[in-house]
Amino acid sequence: MTNISPSPDRAQRRAAGKRLRDAVPRESHADWYPAENRDSLAVLRANDSGRLLELIPLRHERMRANPFAFLRGAAAVMAADLAGVPVPGIPVQACGDCHIGNFGVYRSAEGQTLFDINDFDETLWNVDFTIDVKRLAASVAVAALPQGEDRAHRAARASVRAYREHMRDLSHLSPLAIWHSRIDLDHEIGRLGDGDLCRRLLSDAASETADGLSYGDAPDLDPASFGADPSLWRIADKAPTVFHEGPNGLTEAVQEAAAALLAYPQSLQADRNLLALRYMQRDVAFKVVGIGSVGTVCAVGLYTDADGAPLFLQIKEARPSVLAQLALSPFFLACEGQRVIDGQRIMQAASDMFLGTAYSDASGRSYYVRQLKNKKLSAVAEIMSESGPKAYAQLCGTTLARAHARSGDAAMIAGYLGKGDAFDEAVAEFAMRYAWQTMADHDALKQAYQEPAEAA
Structure with a gap:
């Protein structure tokens, strides 16, 4: 049998993550300012290239609905904004479009009611873990801003803290134990700090009718065709x-x-x-x-x-x-x-x-x-207004940590994040800055559609 040199153990990997703070201090994640030549609408137009032209107006119409809708459609804008921002360099399989609207409830093949990330169109390997964390926190801030700036800031911070704390818990587990971990709502009621939220999410889980045709996101059947054949x-x-x-x-x-x-x-x-x-x-x-x-x-x-x-x-x-x-x-x-x-x-x-x-x-x-079977949780605003943005943000942060730990080095990430709240505070500050920028970008898109009519 060939002898294989052992890889660094958990303590060594945690220490390596801690050393990364020297190059990229945790406090530095608060630092983000829009570039002088930044043009969010130009990025959107570039991202529209290759799409079906007949549907682009519908896409922009949906993005104009509110700032959170704009953020949902502007993954390319945020990616461009984060290009060149210093990162510690700890790779994970990134979701890529990690906003709170892309989390939801579904049932596993074994019948468990799970809460997880539901959209992977932008997923990519070998991306620093902070990219997803920042988009998650920014989405929390944007969605919660209608409830007040202070509440939005606390909710964004809560999402990052939940990520950090759960990553630390996971860092003590074996790779196999991490792989089998999940957010099972049937067993999480109360443990996540908000039993009412978990019960609401459970009630929103898709259920099949006796004929098997209640499929949540699935389309309706034409009644004229729905017969015995x-x-x-x-x-x-x-x-x-x-x-x-x-x-x-x-x-x-x-x-x-x-x-x-x-x-x-x-x-x-x-x-x-x-x-x-x-x-x-x-x-x-x-x-x-x-x-x-x-x-x-x-x-x-x-x-x-x-x-x-x-x-x-x-x-x-x-x-x-x-x-x-x-x-x-x-x-x-x-x-x-x-x-x-x-x-x-x-x-x-x-x-x-x-x-x-x-x-x-x-x-x-x-x-x-x-x-296409399980219903995706889409009423984010309703959930956050009823249960509070902080509780839902914590649930999403915990879930993202579990997803990242399956591909990334949980010990190294935990070592970088540490026990204190320096990272939480920094990303929350970034999230608020980005939320206000998103408000401005949303206004710019609305204005762009008003100008031709006014000129006429």
């Missing part, structure tokens, strides 16, 4: 967000997605390929989702087995991550769809067994596929 079932059109046919190439996008879905089972491992092939594609419709994804090709496929048991699969275009400019070192990605599903499997406690990829030779688009 499942081969005739069709998805109901609900323009402008769910449709089979659209102008200027959108119909072709639906057809491309349907063809990619037919090829997708080839990307699955043998047992899951066998399971997927037990279902037959009955219908595919375009589905506009979220804010950041509007303008990309996204569709939902309706499948049934021979006896009419339904299955919904979502196929989404995978574009290059906005975090590419923030990677600690460059690396080659063969497939953007693979990047997304790899990131989800690494970060999420219990990933979807139907995760797979597809590719279109005609358009060059890369896709990923997942099951």
Whole structure:
């Protein structure tokens, strides 16, 4: 047997993380000021490149709704703002779009009600852990600002503190124990400091009806087609967000997605390929989702087995991550769809067994596929107003720490963060600065849409 030199132990790695404070002091994370030539709308326009032109107005309309909606759609803007900001250099699999609207409740295959990150379109390996922490804290601050600046600051700080404290707890565990850790709401009531919040989240978890058709984010079926013969079932059109046919190439996008879905089972491992092939594609419709994804090709496929048991699969275009400019070192990605599903499997406690990829030779688009079943928690403002922003922020911070510890060195991160609140305070101050900048960016987008009308 070949002798392998042991890697540094937990204490040595924690000490190495602590030494990183010399190069990048924890207090320095408060330092962020917009660049002199900063133009958030120019970044947005650049990020719109390659999207379906017919849907870009809808994307901007959704972003104009409020500052938090703007932040949700502006992952590219924040990535550009963080480019060049000093980081300690501890790599993790980053979520990339780590705002509080991308956390939610779902049920695992074993029936556990879990709270976790739910969106991985921008996920990327080899990104410093502070990037996700700052976006999370900034999103907390933006969402909580309507309740007062002081409350927003305390909530942002609470999210970072929860991250730091849970990372410290995880740093004492083995890699396998970290991998199996999860935020199981059935067992977390009270421990996270707000039993009412956990109960509310549990009540919002998606549940299936006896016929299996209550699927949360899944589209409705056309009543005229929903009869005894499942081969005739069709998805109901609900323009402008769910449709089979659209102008200027959108119909072709639906057809491309349907063809990619037919090829997708080839990307699955043998047992899951066998399971997927037990279902037959009955219908595919375009589905506009979220804010950041509007303008990309996204569709939902309706499948049934021979006896009419339904299955919904979502196929989404995978574009290059906005975090590419923030990677600690460059690396080659063969497939953007693979990047997304790899990131989800690494970060999420219990990933979807139907995760797979597809590719279109005609358009060059890369896709990923997942099951569309569990309801994503989207009423963030309502949750935060009823339970308080601090409690929800703590839950998200704890969850992000668990996700980062699966790929990153928990001991080194904990060593950098330390026992005190220096990092918490610094990132909270950054979050408030970024929240006010987001308010200004949101106003700029609204003004940009008002000017042509005024000029006319």
